[in-house]
Amino acid sequence: MNDIIDQIKAPTKEQFEAVYKFTQTLHSLIYQDALIEEALDQVVKAIDAERGLFARYNNVNNDFTIIAARNIKQETITSLNEFSSGILKEVLNSKKPIMYHDVQQQPDLSKFESVRISGIKSVIGVPVFHEKEIWGIIIADSQKFREKFTKQNLVMLELFSRLISIALDRIIEIELLRLEKISLENQLEENVNLPDMIGESKPMKDLAKLIHRVAKTDATVLITGESGTGKDLVARAIHKLSKRKDKPYLAQFCGSIPDNLLESELFGYKKGAFTGANSDKKGLLEVANEGTFFLDEIADISTALQTKLLRVIENQEIIRLGDTQVKKINVRIITATNKNLSDLVKKGEFREDLYYRLNVFPVRIPTLRERQGDIPLLAEYYIKRIGEGNISIDSAAMKKLEQHHWPGNVRQLINVIQRALIFAENGKIGTDAIELDETHNENIYTGTLDEITKNIVVKRIEEFGGNKTLAAESLGVSRKWIYIKLAEIEKKKNG
Ligand SMILES: Nc1ncnc2c1ncn2[C@@H]1O[C@H](COP(=O)(O)OP(=O)(O)OP(=O)(O)O)[C@@H](O)[C@H]1O
Numbered sequence: 001m002n003d004i005i006d007q008i009k010a011p012t013k014e015q016f017e018a019v020y021k022f023t024q025t026l027h028s029l030i031y032q033d034a035l036i037e038e039a040l041d042q043v044v045k046a047i048d049a050e051r052g053l054f055a056r057y058n059n060v061n062n063d064f065t066i067i068a069a070r071n072i073k074q075e076t077i078t079s080l081n082e083f084s085s086g087i088l089k090e091v092l093n094s095k096k097p098i099m100y101h102d103v104q105q106q107p108d109l110s111k112f113e114s115v116r117i118s119g120i121k122s123v124i125g126v127p128v129f130h131e132k133e134i135w136g137i138i139i140a141d142s143q144k145f146r147e148k149f150t151k152q153n154l155v156m157l158e159l160f161s162r163l164i165s166i167a168l169d170r171i172i173e174i175e176l177l178r179l180e181k182i183s184l185e186n187q188l189e190e191n192v193n194l195p196d197m198i199g200e201s202k203p204m205k206d207l208a209k210l211i212h213r214v215a216k217t218d219a220t221v222l223i224t225g226e227s228g229t230g231k232d233l234v235a236r237a238i239h240k241l242s243k244r245k246d247k248p249y250l251a252q253f254c255g256s257i258p259d260n261l262l263e264s265e266l267f268g269y270k271k272g273a274f275t276g277a278n279s280d281k282k283g284l285l286e287v288a289n290e291g292t293f294f295l296d297e298i299a300d301i302s303t304a305l306q307t308k309l310l311r312v313i314e315n316q317e318i319i320r321l322g323d324t325q326v327k328k329i330n331v332r333i334i335t336a337t338n339k340n341l342s343d344l345v346k347k348g349e350f351r352e353d354l355y356y357r358l359n360v361f362p363v364r365i366p367t368l369r370e371r372q373g374d375i376p377l378l379a380e381y382y383i384k385r386i387g388e389g390n391i392s393i394d395s396a397a398m399k400k401l402e403q404h405h406w407p408g409n410v411r412q413l414i415n416v417i418q419r420a421l422i423f424a425e426n427g428k429i430g431t432d433a434i435e436l437d438e439t440h441n442e443n444i445y446t447g448t449l450d451e452i453t454k455n456i457v458v459k460r461i462e463e464f465g466g467n468k469t470l471a472a473e474s475l476g477v478s479r480k481w482i483y484i485k486l487a488e489i490e491k492k493k494n495g
């Protein structure tokens, strides 16, 4: 290269101008195509070529695609391809710039129709590299006004090639970052949704993020939340989002089921284990092998079963009733309760060691009151689903739903909607169709106004899981006011 540089003269004004213009645009180009278009324009000017093209090399298929061309009619690109593919291959193999003069005299080049027809006299080709590999090739040719390209032209072209490479590295990096950003944004979008669960509020988005995170692990999850908040749906969502999703998901309700029945369901039994055990039976924990097992209402299981369950979790093994053989299982355990398990532990009604084993990853589902913004979404969703799209709700009725406190959460909301759909008139749910069950409020309305007020305060704090700030917000009063009322209640109790 140095010997070539020794031979070149000072650049012409046109050459200098072309390089200058190109370098000026480099920092603002952020797309590969735009870079190539701009480069080709300046290259053609700098070496005073009549025609130029840029071919992108595809190393998987080992072929070229022309992505930009100058002064070449669209229809001639195919025939030119035939000629230029020979030049492209040569540059590709040698990884060096090439220059041909008197093309017409070269048998292996002049045989191409395009060379003869267009009277190409001189051709020049230079590779553009990305990460030391050929990324593309620039070809320019001359037909009429001149006999041949000079070595100076070749150096010029090499200079352009290097400038393109530098800009290319930056553009490709930007493009990768752009793609990564889109994919991360998509992931983020996915992470705030849960299968079959409606909710756009902050507490629901937080819940969704938490569930997406825990679903990826094999950790035992304890789901807590008031009745009707969606514990069942969350357990299912964890399974569906986990790597066990194609394996079984089984659930067992543990509340108010006789102990021995629950035990034989969970662990199975051997023939003759008890009267009526006429054949061997697999337990559900065994059936759920490799999948997920959801134990609903875990607070209700007996102390004896608590001990057995502890063994399952600690050793991942079960023994069927009446059997001696130990079976290894691989099951992810999810449990749920609407009771306060740690209180039960304190009272000695629930094994502390089991509680810690179950509570590896606690997930608390917010009450509907804590996410009142989701009420319209849920209402619209269920009105459409149950009402088959024929019934709508008026704004006053919606307001009534939004202002209610929903002690029975989503389940209660669905019940109210079911009833409202029956009482809808002319395809519209009005306030009259919405009957809110106020029985839970019954006993708080006794006594003097002051007593009723205090009852409401206590009840509301309860409904917000002890959160006085939320309770105050929902009553439209200050936290301070709440504290004053609580102090008055204390005072009355004590004296
Ligand atoms: N976010 C939600 N989006 C849509 N439907 C929901 C949502 N949460 C709960 N539901 C619906 O509300 C009803 C009650 O939910 P689920 O049975 O999961 O509650 P739960 O917490 O298990 O209640 P319980 O403690 O009484 O068993 C179901 O019909 C469920 O589909």
Ligand SMILES: [Mg+2]
Residues within 6 Å of the ligand: 231, 232, 296
């Ligand atoms: Mg449930």
